[in-house]
Amino acid sequence: MSEQSAAWKDDWRDLFRKGVKKVEDLEPFLNAEEMEEARRIEKEFPVRINQYYLNLIEEKGDPIWKQVVPDKLELIDTYGCEDPLDEEGDSPVLNLTHRYPDRVLFYINHQCPIYCRFCTRKRKVGDPHSLPKDEILRGIEYIREHTEIRDIVISGGDALMLSDNRIEWVLQQLRSVSHLEILRIASRIPCALPQRVTPELCEMLRKYHPLYINTHFNHPREVTPEAAKACGMLADAGIPLGCQTVLLKGVNDDPDVMKELMQKLLRIRVKPYYIYQADLVYGTEHFRTTVEKGLEIIRALRGHTSGMAVPHYVIDAPGGGGKIALTPEAVVDWNDDEIVLRNYEGNLYRYPNLNNADDRLSAFNPD
Numbered sequence: 001m002s003e004q005s006a007a008w009k010d011d012w013r014d015l016f017r018k019g020v021k022k023v024e025d026l027e028p029f030l031n032a033e034e035m036e037e038a039r040r041i042e043k044e045f046p047v048r049i050n051q052y053y054l055n056l057i058e059e060k061g062d063p064i065w066k067q068v069v070p071d072k073l074e075l076i077d078t079y080g081c082e083d084p085l086d087e088e089g090d091s092p093v094l095n096l097t098h099r100y101p102d103r104v105l106f107y108i109n110h111q112c113p114i115y116c117r118f119c120t121r122k123r124k125v126g127d128p129h130s131l132p133k134d135e136i137l138r139g140i141e142y143i144r145e146h147t148e149i150r151d152i153v154i155s156g157g158d159a160l161m162l163s164d165n166r167i168e169w170v171l172q173q174l175r176s177v178s179h180l181e182i183l184r185i186a187s188r189i190p191c192a193l194p195q196r197v198t199p200e201l202c203e204m205l206r207k208y209h210p211l212y213i214n215t216h217f218n219h220p221r222e223v224t225p226e227a228a229k230a231c232g233m234l235a236d237a238g239i240p241l242g243c244q245t246v247l248l249k250g251v252n253d254d255p256d257v258m259k260e261l262m263q264k265l266l267r268i269r270v271k272p273y274y275i276y277q278a279d280l281v282y283g284t285e286h287f288r289t290t291v292e293k294g295l296e297i298i299r300a301l302r303g304h305t306s307g308m309a310v311p312h313y314v315i316d317a318p319g320g321g322g323k324i325a326l327t328p329e330a331v332v333d334w335n336d337d338e339i340v341l342r343n344y345e346g347n348l349y350r351y352p353n354l355n356n357a358d359d360r361l362s363a364f365n366p367d
Protein backbone atom coordinates (compact mmCIF):
# COMPACT_ATOMS: atom_id res chain seq x y z
CA MET A 1 0.00 0.00 0.00
CA SER A 2 1.33 3.43 -0.86
CA GLU A 3 1.93 5.97 1.87
CA GLN A 4 -0.83 8.15 0.51
CA SER A 5 -3.48 5.46 0.74
CA ALA A 6 -2.33 4.61 4.27
CA ALA A 7 -2.92 8.21 5.29
CA TRP A 8 -6.31 8.24 3.55
CA LYS A 9 -7.24 5.10 5.45
CA ASP A 10 -6.38 6.39 8.91
CA ASP A 11 -8.10 9.62 8.17
CA TRP A 12 -11.73 8.61 8.30
CA ARG A 13 -11.89 7.19 11.81
CA ASP A 14 -10.08 10.26 13.01
CA LEU A 15 -12.41 12.63 11.18
CA PHE A 16 -15.35 10.71 12.57
CA ARG A 17 -14.06 10.87 16.14
CA LYS A 18 -13.54 14.62 15.87
CA GLY A 19 -16.21 17.11 14.92
CA VAL A 20 -19.61 17.43 16.56
CA LYS A 21 -20.77 14.24 18.28
CA LYS A 22 -23.25 15.89 20.65
CA VAL A 23 -24.92 19.24 21.06
CA GLU A 24 -22.36 20.55 23.55
CA ASP A 25 -19.74 20.44 20.77
CA LEU A 26 -21.73 23.16 18.99
CA GLU A 27 -20.92 25.67 21.74
CA PRO A 28 -18.32 27.55 19.64
CA PHE A 29 -20.88 28.17 16.87
CA LEU A 30 -24.14 28.98 18.66
CA ASN A 31 -25.21 31.71 21.06
CA ALA A 32 -26.72 30.90 24.46
CA GLU A 33 -30.30 30.96 23.23
CA GLU A 34 -29.53 28.76 20.22
CA MET A 35 -27.65 26.34 22.48
CA GLU A 36 -30.74 26.07 24.66
CA GLU A 37 -32.88 25.22 21.61
CA ALA A 38 -30.32 22.76 20.34
CA ARG A 39 -30.31 20.94 23.68
CA ARG A 40 -34.10 20.58 23.50
CA ILE A 41 -33.88 19.28 19.92
CA GLU A 42 -31.18 16.75 20.80
CA LYS A 43 -33.64 15.06 23.16
CA GLU A 44 -35.73 14.15 20.09
CA PHE A 45 -33.27 13.97 17.21
CA PRO A 46 -29.57 13.07 17.33
CA VAL A 47 -26.83 15.49 16.28
CA ARG A 48 -23.62 14.54 14.49
CA ILE A 49 -21.34 16.43 12.12
CA ASN A 50 -18.02 14.71 11.47
CA GLN A 51 -14.97 16.93 11.10
CA TYR A 52 -14.80 16.58 7.31
CA TYR A 53 -18.37 17.74 6.78
CA LEU A 54 -18.03 20.41 9.47
CA ASN A 55 -15.11 21.86 7.49
CA LEU A 56 -17.37 22.33 4.48
CA ILE A 57 -19.37 24.97 6.37
CA GLU A 58 -18.25 28.42 5.31
CA GLU A 59 -20.66 30.47 7.37
CA LYS A 60 -23.54 30.20 9.77
CA GLY A 61 -26.77 29.36 7.95
CA ASP A 62 -25.18 28.36 4.64
CA PRO A 63 -26.50 25.33 2.66
CA ILE A 64 -24.10 22.95 4.39
CA TRP A 65 -24.89 24.31 7.87
CA LYS A 66 -28.63 24.02 7.28
CA GLN A 67 -28.37 20.32 6.50
CA VAL A 68 -26.73 19.37 9.79
CA VAL A 69 -27.05 22.06 12.49
CA PRO A 70 -30.26 21.79 14.55
CA ASP A 71 -32.81 24.54 13.97
CA LYS A 72 -35.48 25.58 16.45
CA LEU A 73 -38.08 25.06 13.70
CA GLU A 74 -37.54 21.29 14.02
CA LEU A 75 -39.84 21.27 17.01
CA ILE A 76 -42.59 23.13 15.14
CA ASP A 77 -44.22 21.12 12.39
CA THR A 78 -47.87 21.25 11.44
CA TYR A 79 -47.99 18.51 8.77
CA GLY A 80 -45.29 16.06 9.64
CA CYS A 81 -45.69 12.66 11.21
CA GLU A 82 -43.14 10.08 12.36
CA ASP A 83 -43.49 7.54 9.58
CA PRO A 84 -45.24 9.29 6.69
CA LEU A 85 -44.33 6.60 4.15
CA ASP A 86 -45.75 3.88 6.39
CA GLU A 87 -42.51 1.93 6.19
CA GLU A 88 -43.50 0.10 9.37
CA GLY A 89 -46.85 -0.90 7.85
CA ASP A 90 -45.07 -2.59 4.94
CA SER A 91 -42.56 -4.32 7.20
CA PRO A 92 -43.08 -8.11 7.39
CA VAL A 93 -39.95 -8.60 9.54
CA LEU A 94 -37.85 -6.23 11.59
CA ASN A 95 -35.62 -3.87 9.53
CA LEU A 96 -37.15 -4.76 6.18
CA THR A 97 -39.75 -2.95 4.05
CA HIS A 98 -41.37 -4.92 1.23
CA ARG A 99 -43.58 -2.54 -0.76
CA TYR A 100 -42.85 -3.20 -4.42
CA PRO A 101 -43.29 -6.57 -6.10
CA ASP A 102 -39.66 -7.44 -6.79
CA ARG A 103 -37.47 -5.48 -4.39
CA VAL A 104 -37.03 -4.65 -0.72
CA LEU A 105 -35.48 -2.04 1.51
CA PHE A 106 -33.23 -3.51 4.21
CA TYR A 107 -31.66 -1.72 7.19
CA ILE A 108 -28.55 -3.13 8.76
CA ASN A 109 -27.52 -0.29 11.10
CA HIS A 110 -28.66 3.08 12.46
CA GLN A 111 -25.41 5.03 12.31
CA CYS A 112 -24.60 7.75 9.77
CA PRO A 113 -21.54 9.94 9.07
CA ILE A 114 -23.75 12.97 9.79
CA TYR A 115 -27.32 13.29 10.98
CA CYS A 116 -29.22 15.24 8.37
CA ARG A 117 -31.88 17.48 9.87
CA PHE A 118 -34.33 16.59 7.06
CA CYS A 119 -33.89 12.81 7.28
CA THR A 120 -36.94 10.71 6.42
CA ARG A 121 -35.89 8.20 9.07
CA LYS A 122 -35.34 10.76 11.80
CA ARG A 123 -37.21 8.40 14.09
CA LYS A 124 -34.69 5.64 13.51
CA VAL A 125 -31.21 6.96 12.96
CA GLY A 126 -28.76 7.54 15.77
CA ASP A 127 -29.20 4.37 17.81
CA PRO A 128 -25.57 3.52 18.57
CA HIS A 129 -26.24 -0.20 19.11
CA SER A 130 -25.31 -2.37 16.19
CA LEU A 131 -27.99 -4.77 15.02
CA PRO A 132 -27.44 -8.31 16.30
CA LYS A 133 -26.46 -10.82 13.63
CA ASP A 134 -29.51 -13.01 14.24
CA GLU A 135 -31.80 -10.03 13.60
CA ILE A 136 -30.08 -9.42 10.25
CA LEU A 137 -30.30 -13.14 9.47
CA ARG A 138 -34.06 -13.09 10.04
CA GLY A 139 -34.39 -10.41 7.34
CA ILE A 140 -32.22 -12.48 5.00
CA GLU A 141 -34.35 -15.55 5.73
CA TYR A 142 -37.41 -13.58 4.59
CA ILE A 143 -35.64 -12.68 1.35
CA ARG A 144 -34.61 -16.32 0.86
CA GLU A 145 -38.21 -17.43 1.24
CA HIS A 146 -39.56 -14.82 -1.19
CA THR A 147 -38.23 -15.81 -4.57
CA GLU A 148 -39.89 -12.83 -6.26
CA ILE A 149 -37.32 -10.52 -4.65
CA ARG A 150 -34.57 -9.89 -7.19
CA ASP A 151 -33.25 -6.51 -5.98
CA ILE A 152 -32.35 -5.22 -2.53
CA VAL A 153 -31.62 -1.70 -1.32
CA ILE A 154 -29.42 -1.73 1.78
CA SER A 155 -30.25 1.50 3.52
CA GLY A 156 -30.01 2.96 6.94
CA GLY A 157 -28.55 4.44 8.72
CA ASP A 158 -25.57 4.07 6.46
CA ALA A 159 -24.23 0.57 5.84
CA LEU A 160 -20.78 1.92 4.92
CA MET A 161 -20.37 3.09 8.54
CA LEU A 162 -19.95 -0.56 9.50
CA SER A 163 -16.57 -2.29 9.41
CA ASP A 164 -15.44 -3.92 6.16
CA ASN A 165 -15.83 -7.31 7.85
CA ARG A 166 -19.41 -6.71 8.90
CA ILE A 167 -20.40 -5.36 5.47
CA GLU A 168 -18.76 -8.33 3.78
CA TRP A 169 -20.58 -10.77 6.06
CA VAL A 170 -23.93 -9.22 5.04
CA LEU A 171 -23.03 -9.24 1.33
CA GLN A 172 -21.95 -12.88 1.55
CA GLN A 173 -25.23 -13.82 3.19
CA LEU A 174 -27.16 -11.96 0.51
CA ARG A 175 -25.14 -13.50 -2.32
CA SER A 176 -26.05 -16.95 -0.99
CA VAL A 177 -29.65 -16.16 -2.05
CA SER A 178 -29.69 -17.29 -5.67
CA HIS A 179 -32.73 -15.28 -6.82
CA LEU A 180 -31.23 -11.97 -5.65
CA GLU A 181 -29.96 -10.53 -8.92
CA ILE A 182 -28.66 -7.10 -7.95
CA LEU A 183 -27.50 -5.53 -4.71
CA ARG A 184 -27.74 -1.83 -4.01
CA ILE A 185 -26.28 0.20 -1.16
CA ALA A 186 -27.72 3.63 -0.37
CA SER A 187 -24.98 5.67 1.29
CA ARG A 188 -24.11 9.26 2.08
CA ILE A 189 -20.49 8.28 2.71
CA PRO A 190 -19.07 9.43 -0.68
CA CYS A 191 -20.51 12.87 0.08
CA ALA A 192 -20.33 13.19 3.85
CA LEU A 193 -17.20 11.20 4.78
CA PRO A 194 -15.47 10.25 1.52
CA GLN A 195 -12.29 9.16 3.32
CA ARG A 196 -14.21 6.04 4.38
CA VAL A 197 -13.88 4.82 0.79
CA THR A 198 -10.57 2.99 1.17
CA PRO A 199 -8.82 0.74 -1.35
CA GLU A 200 -9.64 -2.19 0.96
CA LEU A 201 -13.35 -1.34 0.97
CA CYS A 202 -13.39 -1.15 -2.83
CA GLU A 203 -11.50 -4.45 -3.17
CA MET A 204 -14.06 -6.11 -0.94
CA LEU A 205 -17.17 -4.59 -2.56
CA ARG A 206 -16.12 -5.53 -6.09
CA LYS A 207 -16.38 -9.23 -5.21
CA TYR A 208 -20.16 -8.94 -4.95
CA HIS A 209 -21.16 -7.60 -8.34
CA PRO A 210 -23.60 -6.64 -9.74
CA LEU A 211 -23.48 -4.07 -6.93
CA TYR A 212 -24.73 -0.51 -7.27
CA ILE A 213 -24.29 2.43 -4.92
CA ASN A 214 -26.74 5.29 -4.77
CA THR A 215 -25.22 8.16 -2.93
CA HIS A 216 -26.74 11.41 -1.74
CA PHE A 217 -25.43 14.90 -2.56
CA ASN A 218 -27.61 17.99 -2.13
CA HIS A 219 -25.38 20.93 -2.96
CA PRO A 220 -22.57 21.68 -5.45
CA ARG A 221 -20.25 22.61 -2.56
CA GLU A 222 -20.38 18.99 -1.40
CA VAL A 223 -18.66 17.95 -4.63
CA THR A 224 -15.10 18.35 -3.35
CA PRO A 225 -11.81 16.81 -4.53
CA GLU A 226 -12.18 14.26 -1.71
CA ALA A 227 -15.69 13.29 -2.86
CA ALA A 228 -14.42 13.07 -6.44
CA LYS A 229 -11.64 10.74 -5.33
CA ALA A 230 -14.02 8.48 -3.40
CA CYS A 231 -16.47 8.26 -6.30
CA GLY A 232 -13.64 7.62 -8.74
CA MET A 233 -12.36 4.72 -6.60
CA LEU A 234 -15.82 3.16 -6.39
CA ALA A 235 -16.40 3.62 -10.11
CA ASP A 236 -13.00 2.06 -10.84
CA ALA A 237 -14.15 -0.93 -8.77
CA GLY A 238 -16.92 -1.32 -11.34
CA ILE A 239 -19.69 0.05 -9.15
CA PRO A 240 -22.23 2.17 -11.05
CA LEU A 241 -23.00 5.28 -8.98
CA GLY A 242 -26.31 7.11 -8.76
CA CYS A 243 -27.41 10.08 -6.70
CA GLN A 244 -30.61 10.61 -4.72
CA THR A 245 -30.94 14.30 -3.97
CA VAL A 246 -33.56 15.77 -1.65
CA LEU A 247 -35.17 19.05 -2.67
CA LEU A 248 -34.61 21.34 0.32
CA LYS A 249 -35.71 24.90 0.91
CA GLY A 250 -32.72 27.17 1.47
CA VAL A 251 -30.27 24.50 0.30
CA ASN A 252 -30.98 23.64 -3.33
CA ASP A 253 -34.45 24.98 -4.22
CA ASP A 254 -32.99 26.93 -7.10
CA PRO A 255 -32.69 25.80 -10.75
CA ASP A 256 -29.15 27.19 -11.12
CA VAL A 257 -27.92 25.45 -7.98
CA MET A 258 -29.50 22.14 -9.02
CA LYS A 259 -28.10 22.38 -12.54
CA GLU A 260 -24.61 23.00 -11.20
CA LEU A 261 -24.99 20.07 -8.80
CA MET A 262 -26.19 17.64 -11.49
CA GLN A 263 -23.41 18.66 -13.88
CA LYS A 264 -20.77 18.36 -11.16
CA LEU A 265 -22.05 14.90 -10.25
CA LEU A 266 -21.62 13.67 -13.81
CA ARG A 267 -18.05 14.99 -13.76
CA ILE A 268 -17.30 12.74 -10.76
CA ARG A 269 -18.97 9.76 -12.51
CA VAL A 270 -22.21 9.86 -10.54
CA LYS A 271 -25.48 9.65 -12.52
CA PRO A 272 -28.32 11.72 -10.99
CA TYR A 273 -31.11 9.20 -10.26
CA TYR A 274 -33.80 10.89 -8.17
CA ILE A 275 -34.72 14.30 -6.84
CA TYR A 276 -37.10 13.70 -3.95
CA GLN A 277 -39.83 16.04 -2.92
CA ALA A 278 -39.25 16.39 0.86
CA ASP A 279 -41.26 13.83 2.83
CA LEU A 280 -43.82 14.82 5.44
CA VAL A 281 -41.58 13.77 8.30
CA TYR A 282 -42.15 15.39 11.66
CA GLY A 283 -39.49 18.01 12.32
CA THR A 284 -38.74 18.93 8.71
CA GLU A 285 -41.45 21.41 7.69
CA HIS A 286 -38.95 24.25 7.31
CA PHE A 287 -37.26 22.31 4.46
CA ARG A 288 -40.36 21.62 2.40
CA THR A 289 -40.86 23.42 -0.91
CA THR A 290 -43.88 23.53 -3.17
CA VAL A 291 -44.23 20.79 -5.78
CA GLU A 292 -44.22 23.54 -8.41
CA LYS A 293 -40.62 24.30 -7.39
CA GLY A 294 -39.59 20.73 -8.22
CA LEU A 295 -41.24 20.92 -11.62
CA GLU A 296 -39.60 24.29 -12.27
CA ILE A 297 -36.22 22.66 -11.61
CA ILE A 298 -36.89 19.77 -14.01
CA ARG A 299 -38.04 22.26 -16.64
CA ALA A 300 -34.76 24.14 -16.20
CA LEU A 301 -32.76 20.93 -16.70
CA ARG A 302 -34.54 18.97 -19.46
CA GLY A 303 -33.17 19.99 -22.85
CA HIS A 304 -31.05 22.74 -21.35
CA THR A 305 -28.30 20.36 -20.29
CA SER A 306 -27.21 16.72 -20.84
CA GLY A 307 -30.08 14.28 -20.54
CA MET A 308 -27.68 12.30 -18.32
CA ALA A 309 -27.92 15.16 -15.83
CA VAL A 310 -31.70 15.01 -15.54
CA PRO A 311 -32.97 12.77 -12.71
CA HIS A 312 -36.55 11.67 -12.07
CA TYR A 313 -38.41 14.04 -9.78
CA VAL A 314 -40.46 11.90 -7.39
CA ILE A 315 -42.87 12.22 -4.53
CA ASP A 316 -42.81 9.27 -2.18
CA ALA A 317 -46.54 9.09 -1.62
CA PRO A 318 -47.65 9.63 1.97
CA GLY A 319 -49.23 6.49 3.41
CA GLY A 320 -47.06 4.01 1.49
CA GLY A 321 -48.06 4.54 -2.14
CA GLY A 322 -44.45 4.39 -3.26
CA LYS A 323 -42.51 6.77 -5.47
CA ILE A 324 -44.52 8.64 -8.07
CA ALA A 325 -42.60 10.48 -10.82
CA LEU A 326 -43.74 13.93 -11.88
CA THR A 327 -42.86 15.47 -15.22
CA PRO A 328 -43.64 18.93 -16.51
CA GLU A 329 -46.59 18.81 -18.91
CA ALA A 330 -45.24 18.26 -22.42
CA VAL A 331 -48.44 17.08 -24.11
CA VAL A 332 -50.45 20.14 -25.16
CA ASP A 333 -53.12 18.26 -27.11
CA TRP A 334 -53.86 14.63 -27.96
CA ASN A 335 -56.51 13.94 -30.58
CA ASP A 336 -57.32 11.25 -33.19
CA ASP A 337 -54.88 12.69 -35.68
CA GLU A 338 -51.93 13.90 -33.69
CA ILE A 339 -50.18 14.60 -30.43
CA VAL A 340 -49.07 18.19 -29.92
CA LEU A 341 -45.90 18.50 -27.87
CA ARG A 342 -44.07 21.38 -26.27
CA ASN A 343 -40.27 21.28 -26.33
CA TYR A 344 -37.85 22.77 -23.78
CA GLU A 345 -37.88 26.14 -25.55
CA GLY A 346 -41.67 26.33 -25.45
CA ASN A 347 -42.11 25.62 -29.19
CA LEU A 348 -44.88 23.31 -30.39
CA TYR A 349 -44.29 20.16 -32.46
CA ARG A 350 -46.71 17.60 -33.89
CA TYR A 351 -46.36 13.85 -33.94
CA PRO A 352 -49.03 11.78 -35.76
CA ASN A 353 -51.31 9.65 -33.62
CA LEU A 354 -50.50 6.17 -34.92
CA ASN A 355 -53.45 4.44 -33.26
CA ASN A 356 -54.83 3.32 -36.60
CA ALA A 357 -51.49 2.62 -38.31
CA ASP A 358 -52.25 -1.11 -38.68
CA ASP A 359 -55.55 -0.36 -40.46
CA ARG A 360 -53.87 1.99 -42.88
CA LEU A 361 -51.05 -0.47 -43.61
CA SER A 362 -53.48 -3.31 -44.29
CA ALA A 363 -55.36 -1.05 -46.69
CA PHE A 364 -52.15 -1.14 -48.77
CA ASN A 365 -51.92 -4.93 -48.59
CA PRO A 366 -55.41 -6.18 -49.27
CA ASP A 367 -55.47 -9.97 -49.03
Ligand SMILES: *Cc1c(COP(=O)(O)O)cnc(C)c1O
Pocket residue numbers: 097098099100103104105153323
Ligand atom coordinates in the same frame (compact mmCIF):
# COMPACT_ATOMS: atom_id res chain seq x y z
C1 LIG B 1 -37.31 3.65 -2.90
C2 LIG B 1 -37.68 2.32 -2.45
C3 LIG B 1 -37.26 1.18 -3.14
C4 LIG B 1 -36.41 1.26 -4.40
O1 LIG B 1 -37.16 1.91 -5.39
P1 LIG B 1 -36.54 2.17 -6.86
O2 LIG B 1 -37.53 3.09 -7.48
O3 LIG B 1 -36.46 0.84 -7.52
O4 LIG B 1 -35.20 2.79 -6.67
C5 LIG B 1 -37.66 -0.05 -2.66
N1 LIG B 1 -38.44 -0.16 -1.58
C6 LIG B 1 -38.88 0.92 -0.91
C7 LIG B 1 -39.76 0.74 0.28
C8 LIG B 1 -38.51 2.20 -1.31
O5 LIG B 1 -38.93 3.27 -0.63
Ligand code: SF4
Pocket residue numbers: 111112113114115116118119120121125156157158188
Ligand atom coordinates in the same frame (compact mmCIF):
# COMPACT_ATOMS: atom_id res chain seq x y z
S1 SF4 C 1 -27.18 10.04 6.01
FE1 SF4 C 1 -29.19 9.45 5.14
S2 SF4 C 1 -30.10 8.10 6.69
FE2 SF4 C 1 -28.43 9.21 7.68
S3 SF4 C 1 -29.36 11.04 8.60
FE3 SF4 C 1 -28.64 11.64 6.54
S4 SF4 C 1 -30.42 11.32 5.20
FE4 SF4 C 1 -30.81 10.18 7.11
